[in-house]
Amino acid sequence: MALHMEPADTERTQLKTPLYQWHLDHNGTMAEFGSYLLPLWYTNGAKAEHLAVLSTAGLFDTSHMSFIILQGPASFDLLQNFFSRDLSKWGKNKDTPLPVGRAVYGVFLNSEGCLLDDAIVFRVAQNTYFICVNAGKGPLITNHLRSQQGQYTLTDLSGALCKIDLQGPHSAKILATILDDPKAIFSAFPFFSCKGTLAPHFTTEIAVATRSGVPLLLSRSGYTGEFGFELFTEADQGQVLWEEIFAAGQSFGLMPCGLAARDSLRTGAGLPLAGHDIGSWPFVNNPWLFSLPQDSSTGKFSKDFVGAQALLRPEASFTYPFAGYDLRKIDRDLATVYNLTGEKLGRVLTCVTDMAIGRVDGRLVSINSPGLPEGFAPRGLCCGFLLTSSKLSYGERVIVQDERRKFEVEIVETIRPDCSAVLPLNQFIRV
Amino acid sequence: MKEVNLLYFPPELFYTKTHEWAKDGETITIGITDYAQNLLGDIVYVELPEVGSTLTRGEELGTVESVKAVSEIYAPVSGEVVQINEALADNPALVNQKCYTDGWFLKVKAADSEELKTLLDKAAYFTTLTGE
Numbered sequence: 001m002a003l004h005m006e007p008a009d010t011e012r013t014q015l016k017t018p019l020y021q022w023h024l025d026h027n028g029t030m031a032e033f034g035s036y037l038l039p040l041w042y043t044n045g046a047k048a049e050h051l052a053v054l055s056t057a058g059l060f061d062t063s064h065m066s067f068i069i070l071q072g073p074a075s076f077d078l079l080q081n082f083f084s085r086d087l088s089k090w091g092k093n094k095d096t097p098l099p100v101g102r103a104v105y106g107v108f109l110n111s112e113g114c115l116l117d118d119a120i121v122f123r124v125a126q127n128t129y130f131i132c133v134n135a136g137k138g139p140l141i142t143n144h145l146r147s148q149q150g151q152y153t154l155t156d157l158s159g160a161l162c163k164i165d166l167q168g169p170h171s172a173k174i175l176a177t178i179l180d181d182p183k184a185i186f187s188a189f190p191f192f193s194c195k196g197t198l199a200p201h202f203t204t205e206i207a208v209a210t211r212s213g214v215p216l217l218l219s220r221s222g223y224t225g226e227f228g229f230e231l232f233t234e235a236d237q238g239q240v241l242w243e244e245i246f247a248a249g250q251s252f253g254l255m256p257c258g259l260a261a262r263d264s265l266r267t268g269a270g271l272p273l274a275g276h277d278i279g280s281w282p283f284v285n286n287p288w289l290f291s292l293p294q295d296s297s298t299g300k301f302s303k304d305f306v307g308a309q310a311l312l313r314p315e316a317s318f319t320y321p322f323a324g325y326d327l328r329k330i331d332r333d334l335a336t337v338y339n340l341t342g343e344k345l346g347r348v349l350t351c352v353t354d355m356a357i358g359r360v361d362g363r364l365v366s367i368n369s370p371g372l373p374e375g376f377a378p379r380g381l382c383c384g385f386l387l388t389s390s391k392l393s394y395g396e397r398v399i400v401q402d403e404r405r406k407f408e409v410e411i412v413e414t415i416r417p418d419c420s421a422v423l424p425l426n427q428f429i430r431v
Numbered sequence: 432m433k434e435v436n437l438l439y440f441p442p443e444l445f446y447t448k449t450h451e452w453a454k455d456g457e458t459i460t461i462g463i464t465d466y467a468q469n470l471l472g473d474i475v476y477v478e479l480p481e482v483g484s485t486l487t488r489g490e491e492l493g494t495v496e497s498v499k500a501v502s503e504i505y506a507p508v509s510g511e512v513v514q515i516n517e518a519l520a521d522n523p524a525l526v527n528q529k530c531y532t533d534g535w536f537l538k539v540k541a542a543d544s545e546e547l548k549t550l551l552d553k554a555a556y557f558t559t560l561t562g563e
């Protein structure tokens with residue numbers, strides 16, 4: 001058979017996270033991603049790992065991400081000029097600045113309106129922002145920001161931190177067993193908020209540490225679409241923190257998870273992978289336009305920022321999520337999209353199998369959807385994103401085809417329904 | 432994944448460089464090796480030819496779809512497909528769990544009974560994996 005995947009060549013000079021040896025010791029099947037050697041999956045396999053995040057909890061090493069600290073009085077203006085979100089208009093009514101302890105997802109664009117990278121920006125103090133970007137993108141984004149002068153400092157902490165994602169319904173219960181004073185931490189802790197410290201760089205109003213004394217920044221966020229947390233700590237504390245969570249999680253069904261499950265979970269949740277689903281084409285007509293500073297009352301942007309003008313030009317490129325009718329995938333690199341009469345529409349950006357979804361009477365459901373038929377056990381559906389040159393409608397069927405396979409998929413607004421990420425914390429733990 | 436020397440390769444089987452195994456008998460049973468299933472990870476779908484179809488050695492006979500990739504399976508010998516493993520349709524994970532027994536793919540009536548002997552033995556296959 002043709003394996004189309006070779007085991008990672010561990011002799012080459014690839015980057016290793018602080019948890020690299022742990023992955024090897026736990027039989028992680030390693031592969032290179034963003035120059036880092038990371039596990040694709042462990043002995044339970046990607047399917048079990050994917051399902052664990054919906055039913056118990058999963059633990060991910062995401063230390064390959066890049067981290068930037070922006071400090072100083074000009075920080076706000078710098079982000080207003082370069083980042084796509086309007087940090088002066090936050091909240092349901094978009095009438096307050098992003099508060100300390102809150103975070104937003106957005107993008108950095110070039111002047112042509114094309115993606116440099118996507119990012120989560122955390123406001124961690126009055127004039128301090130913690131920015132999490134993709135693997136290897138630290139220098140790109142810091143150089144981009146430095147093109148504007150002002151009273152600020154930029155610190156690229158890539159490689160200096162350990163980032164651990166704990167995702168799934170039991171995440172809070174697991175953390176409660178290892179955190180010092182979990183009650184204080186978990187009270188008033190909504191989605192996209194953070195607490196804790198990244199000493200010596202900053203401390204938010206509430207310190208967060210494990211009972212064993214590991215200080216950390218704890219954020220109620222993640223990239224799986226499910227309830228959970230992202231934890232940041234200094235690289236040399238990473239293994240202790242990971243082992244503590246892993247040990248505490250054993251009685252909650254916690255599973256270590258690799259890149260494959262991360263990819264299938266984020267796709268099912270409708271989240272883009274930078275470089276695949278958003279990239280070197282204008283950031284328009286896609287499912288992630290909430291990243292732009294749209295003012296719903298005027299229909300215009302509420303601020304100007306780098307790339308904004310280019311986005312106003314008419315552009316015939318459209319990105320849609322899709323879901324198929326069985327679990328078979330096509331090769332995204334070779335796949336073309338056609339309409340039902342055989343006319344070429346575009347190409348496939350991502351195609352994976354979300355193992356937690358299926359269809360009931362044609363309708364998409366997940367294993368966490370309410371009112372499922374008795375004994376419902378889906379085998380998963382192929383899903384992903386596609387880029388077309390013409391506008392499509394939700395519910396419309398198109399054909400995806402690679403060298404080997406050809407099948408119909410449905411253009412959908414939501415791939416995996418009933419994701420838990422945004423649910424209130426008190427649905428998962430009594431606080 | 433496991434180290435190559437922790438993988439299992441039964442001594443009585445014949446192997447290909449492309450990680451299929453073949454077992455001698457009244458008909459020849461074909462599957463994929465422990466190395467292949469280990470590298471592919473969770474196998475979620477196996478596409479096999481119909482009973483009665485003809486295989487040519489070295490040509491594609493079907494595909495194995497794992498979480499990460501779709502891979503072609505090549506015929507280790509030429510012949511006619513006399514049986515396929517129906518259990519894989521509902522439970523493709525059998526290939527991960529028992530790749531040499533319950534996870535077999537198909538049985539072939541060989542066109543040339545001597546062809547099997549030209550495949551790799553365990554030691555030769557192992558050498559292709561370790562490069563030693």
